[in-house]
Amino acid sequence: MRIGNxxxxxxxxxxxxxxxSDRAYRILAREFQxxxxxxxxxxxxxxxYNNPRTFTILNHTSEPGPLSVQIFGSNPENMARAAVxxxxxxxxxxxxxxxxxxxxxxxNGEGAALMKTPELxxxxxxxxxxxxxxxxTVKMRKGWDENSVNAVEVALLTEAAGAxxxxxxxxxxxxxxxxxxxxxxxxxxxxxxxxxxxxxGDIRIPVDAKRMMEETACDAVMIGRAAMGxxxxxxxxxxxxxxxxxxxxxxxxxxxxxxxxxxxLLVETKGExxxxxxxxxxxxxxxxxxxxxxxxxxxxxxxxxIKELHxxxxx
Numbered sequence: 001m002r003i004g005n006x007x008x009x010x011x012x013x014x015x016x017x018x019x020x021s022d023r024a025y026r027i028l029a030r031e032f033q034x035x036x037x038x039x040x041x042x043x044x045x046x047x048x049y050n051n052p053r054t055f056t057i058l059n060h061t062s063e064p065g066p067l068s069v070q071i072f073g074s075n076p077e078n079m080a081r082a083a084v085x086x087x088x089x090x091x092x093x094x095x096x097x098x099x100x101x102x103x104x105x106x107x108n109g110e111g112a113a114l115m116k117t118p119e120l121x122x123x124x125x126x127x128x129x130x131x132x133x134x135x136x137t138v139k140m141r142k143g144w145d146e147n148s149v150n151a152v153e154v155a156l157l158t159e160a161a162g163a164x165x166x167x168x169x170x171x172x173x174x175x176x177x178x179x180x181x182x183x184x185x186x187x188x189x190x191x192x193x194x195x196x197x198x199x200x201g202d203i204r205i206p207v208d209a210k211r212m213m214e215e216t217a218c219d220a221v222m223i224g225r226a227a228m229g230x231x232x233x234x235x236x237x238x239x240x241x242x243x244x245x246x247x248x249x250x251x252x253x254x255x256x257x258x259x260x261x262x263x264x265l266l267v268e269t270k271g272e273x274x275x276x277x278x279x280x281x282x283x284x285x286x287x288x289x290x291x292x293x294x295x296x297x298x299x300x301x302x303x304x305x306i307k308e309l310h311x312x313x314x315x
Contacts (some may be wrong), residue, residue: 001196001219004135004164006066006092008035008220010238012308013198014222016041016070016095016139019281023059026264028258029227030064033232035220036227037067041097041111044082058089059269068137074109074120083128083136091134093164096125098140098154101173112173115144115154118256122157129162139167139200142185145174155189155197167175167222174192177225187216198222199276206233206240213241228287231232231258252290259286259313263306272306279309286313 001008014021014029016038021029026037039058046054056242060067069091073079083094098121100111107113114121121138138158143149155166168189170181183200192195199218203209209221227233235246250258262282263315266275283300287293305310 003036003137004092006036006135007065010035011213011220012234012237013220013222014038014227014234015200015222016068016097017224017228018100020228021059022057022266023063023269025267026067028062028231028262029234030181032231033233033238036093038095039067039069041070041072041100042082042086044071044075044078045110046079047082047085055089056088056270058086068093070095070097070139071107072100072110074114074124076123079124080127080131087132087134087311093135094132094136095137095139096126096128096163097175098138099167099169099173100261101141105185106173109248112141114146115141115150115173118154118157120186121154121243122161125161125163127216132141135164135175136219137163137165138163138165139169140155141169141171142182145172149185150180151185151287152188152192155193156246159193159195163195165196165198165219166193166220167200170199170201183216183260185213186212186218190217190219196220200224203237206237206246209237229259229282230286255286256313260310262286263309263313267306276303276309279298283309283313 001011014037014309017038021040029037042054066287068252069086071082085095086198097111098114109255142151151168168186170185171182186199196219198220199212199216200222203223204226212221232250239247263279266279284297287296
């Protein structure tokens with residue numbers, strides 16, 4: 001599969017997730033055979049005003065590519081200027097967020113709110129495409145609510161504006177992340193477009209990925225929440241799509257070893273103090289379902305040093 005001039009070696013992509021898909025997460029995703037990883041979303045305004053935290057989010061030092069950087073905003077000129085900055089710092093792909101459902105984003109006409117203004121969405125894509133050399137992609141939802149299921153319309157407009165690929169999350173903004181994702185809308189978009197279409201929503205196990213590709217004919221799948229504390233899902237899905245064989249789940253020692261690796265990458269990227277705080281949620285995901293997980297999670301949240309947390313993640 002190609003997205004513009006970027007070749008992906010398999011059809012399994014890591015979704016951008018706020019507060020999750022940082023450098024440490026993306027490195028692990030690639031170590032587990034994910035073909036494309038995307039940053040947390042970055043505000044066009046934060047980029048234009050050189051917000052330090054935003055540039056920390058986009059840190060990809062010594063990170064293998066390709067890298068997709070997701071930006072959000074609602075002003076075509078500002079989005080284009082932000083895209084130029086992102087291209088300059090090394091993005092291989094620029095992704096435009098038209099799917100984030102959170103109130104603080106949509107109240108500014110950004111994220112999923114762009115599904116309500118298709119012409120503006122297309123203008124943003126057209127302006128960004130005109131100013132950068134790297135491929136520009138779009139991640140969108142099924143629509144805003146049940147009265148405006150317009151993913152096909154918006155996808156066609158963004159394709160005409162120069163988008164190199166489109167990702168469809170099969171939920172309305174009004175559904176946030178609840179209810180079942182509608183894969184029929186992914187199939188409808190794939191049928192309408194000539195550019196690659198990536199399917200997203202309710203891929204929890206490798207079998208789901210294969211079923212989505214068969215039912216929708218999408219070119220690739222994007223995995224989000226199922227990968228939190230579970231980077232194995234990328235390798236398992238790649239293997240299953242290629243062979244039809246399900247790999248066994250990781251053993252306890254392997255899960256804890258990868259959790260420690262995640263912690264080390266966080267320290268490398270963000271320093272010990274921040275890594276200690278941020279690893280709490282990741283550790284909870286890694287140990288979920290293990291015997292004594294609740295008690296272990298309490299201890300992890302009380303860890304005062306990186307060394308102490310390392311020891312807790314060692315049996």
